[in-house]
Amino acid sequence: MELDDILTQFIAAIDGVIGVAVGGMDGLLVEQLPADNRALISGMVAENANLLRGMVNTYRDVLDLGAVTEIIVQSEKAIGYVRPINKDFFLTIILEPKGNLGKARLVSAESVRQLQKVLA
Numbered sequence: 859m860e861l862d863d864i865l866t867q868f869i870a871a872i873d874g875v876i877g878v879a880v881g882g883m884d885g886l887l888v889e890q891l892p893a894d895n896r897a898l899i900s901g902m903v904a905e906n907a908n909l910l911r912g913m914v915n916t917y918r919d920v921l922d923l924g925a926v927t928e929i930i931v932q933s934e935k936a937i938g939y940v941r942p943i944n945k946d947f948f949l950t951i952i953l954e955p956k957g958n959l960g961k962a963r964l965v966s967a968e969s970v971r972q973l974q975k976v977l978a
Contacts, residue, residue: 861889864972874957879950906940943973
């Protein structure tokens with residue numbers, strides 16, 4: 859299964875998805891859907907990489923609380939959800955404010971398992 863197949867299945871399974879992407883810890887966009895939200899998704903990936911690097915350092919290394927497994931940020935216009943795939947990549951999901959975050963969390967767990975195989 860390819861990256862875009864996994865992301866397409868994810869979008870089809872969740873109500874209220876604005877966009878979904880695989881990003882690198884370097885802040886670069888690897889793959890994203892849909893294509894018409896490229897600027898928004900690319901910006902989110904870059905910012906989420908910064909957040910994730912900082913949180914990994916703080917929670918795991920400074921506070922000794924273990925690995926960061928997810929980040930949720932809610933704003934007035936969207937919900938941002940980040941789930942690490944491995945040490946180099948992460949999944950970013952952008953939902954409408956009333957999007958189904960619970961289902962996104964559930965489905966993203968399986969998506970991450972599939973992405974780990976593809977990105978290995």
